Amino acid sequence: MNLKTAWIWGLVSAVLAAGALAAPAASAETLRICSDPDNLPYSKAEGAEHGLYVDLANLVAQKLGAQPRYVWWLSMNQRKALRNTILAGKCDAYFALPADKDYGTRGMKRTQAFLDVAYAVVAPPSFSFSRLADLKGKRIGVGFASTPQIVLAAQGGYTTVTYRTDAEILAALDKGEIDVAFMWGPAAGYDNLTRYHGRWRVTPVAGEHMDHQVAVAVPAKDAALLARIDAALTELRPQITALADKYGFPQGQPVAVGMAQVQAGPADVALVPTAAGGTPYGQPSPYRMMAVAAADPAAAGRELFNSTCSHCHSPNGASPIRARDLRRLKGKYGDDWLKEAKQTIEEGRPDAGMPTWGGTLKEDQINDILAFFKTIQNN
Ligand code: HEC
Missing domain, CATH: 1.10.760.10 (Cytochrome c-like domain)
Incomplete structure (x- = not known):
């Protein structure tokens, strides 16, 4: 059975299960998957592209010999989304969550991390970016209260221009209002690919509050399922790389941008890590200026x-x-x-x-x- 058939079959069997009809030869188990219905490049309920998480969840279900069935919930407020989905027993697997040990572990267990996500520097290919100081003298577009804005402000000597959304940052880069963008990598990579014909190079960074890994979460009591999904993820490594390519996730060698200097930044800026929380793009919660x-x-x-x-x-x-x-x-x-x-x-x-x-x-x-x-x- 190919993927699409499997997916449709998932819906069909769900409908059949809901009605009084007998499902013909419906022997396979169902894998109930929770995801965000409107969060490209991660997941999307409708349209031609379903996002990396959904494509991957379908592959995992196939490996498990299960029919995927989707339970959609907006993850704008991730705590609320978890409370109403996986923690309410509505799904078998949540695609996906930060892999950090201290991130909302109660009631859930996580698989191995399957993807790195990070902030990234977006610039024309002619611009060589190998350390933070390369950004000096450039007009740098950043998101309001994002980790890059705060890190650059605390270090001093950088010219930042603040925008309210990721889309506004790339539009400004397109118009030449800024020279580079320093923004959430998956959002940048996907838009670069789908809206801007791949015209920029998107280089991921690494550093505290700049990057994290994501994993699949399952209810804590489902140890057997956890092990099966873990094994499937290991087998699917090459497909995951291909999906990351398909959706434009930045995959180059990350440039280290340490926080060490920041702690010794200007005295009037105090950096306080906020409690872990989600954003639509799963960005790490930024430091806040206090x-x-x-x-x-x-x-x-x-x-x-x-x-x-x-x-x-x-x-x-x-x-x-x-x-x-x-x-x-x-x-x-x-x-x-x-x-x-x-x-x-x-x-x-x-x-x-x-x-x-x-x-x-x-x-x-x-x-x-x-x-x-x-x-x-x-x-
Ligand atoms: C995208 C461009 C843009 C940004 C960013 C922007 N403004 Fe404005 N702002 C304008 C324009 C254009 C006007 C004039 C509107 C008009 O003609 O009435 C204006 C008007 C104002 C006025 C009223 C001026 C008057 O004489 O009545 C204030 C106050 C103001 N902005 C504050 C701010 C502050 C504070 C920020 C940042 C938090 C900000 N603006 C960011 C474009 C911007």
Whole structure:
């Protein structure tokens, strides 16, 4: 039976099992697989491409002589997804989770790791990237509050431009607004392949909070199933490499970007690892910048503004374009200027090209930016 037939047969037998009809010669066991219905390049319920996890889950089921049946749950909030799927007894295998020992182990056991995922540097092939310092002097696109943003800010001497989504970073690279992107590798690799004709080289990095491995999770009590899936994964190594290629996962030799220097970074930046948590792309939870605000809100606001807003508003808000010159707020709006500025930051002016930051920036971060604005008003 080929894969597609196996998959369809999985659905058919599920339907048959649900109805009163007798399944003809349905001898094979069913493997209930939990995955995210909308998370390419990892998994997708509908469409032509089903993602690496689903393709792999189908191969594993085939090795086990089982019919795969899918239980879909969005993994935006991964804890919630686990609670409602594998931990609720709704599936036999969860594709997939970080392999770290300390990641949500209760009630689950994990197989061997089958894939490395990491942040990556995306640049034209002519750019040679072999150490972090190669990025000096480049305009580097990073995601807001991502590990790369925080590592580069803490090291100092790098020019970063912050975006809210991975798609925005690559669009900016495409338009030449930035020279390189430093973003989540699987997202970069997949979009490079499917939307940008493979025009960039995507080089993975390695380092604390920069990379991790993924594994299949099964309910803790299913030791026998765990062993069978583990064995299947070992046999499927070549197919996994082929799937990683198919979906554009960066597979080159990773460039080490250590955190050692960061710990000794500028004194006003404290790095605090956040609790493990999931994101749609399974990125490792980043370090968060803390304690800057307490020391000097205006300085923290200036730093945040210059890394997040200055590509549209110029460094320190001194844009030559009147509508973007943030030194004129007080002159323009009088006593109401802080209120007006806060509302504009939170709600944006989407029609005029000012993005919405409420939900991306926290209230105290917006207040820091306002404290910084007070120091730059013309009158
Ligand atoms: C993608 C470009 C872009 C980014 C990024 C951006 N802005 Fe803006 N912003 C604009 C534009 C364009 C306007 C002018 C809108 C208009 O014409 O009314 C604007 C207007 C504003 C205004 C109102 C100015 C006025 O005179 O009324 C404030 C305040 C502001 N931005 C703050 C920020 C802050 C803070 C950030 C970062 C967190 C930020 N902006 C990021 C494009 C941007």
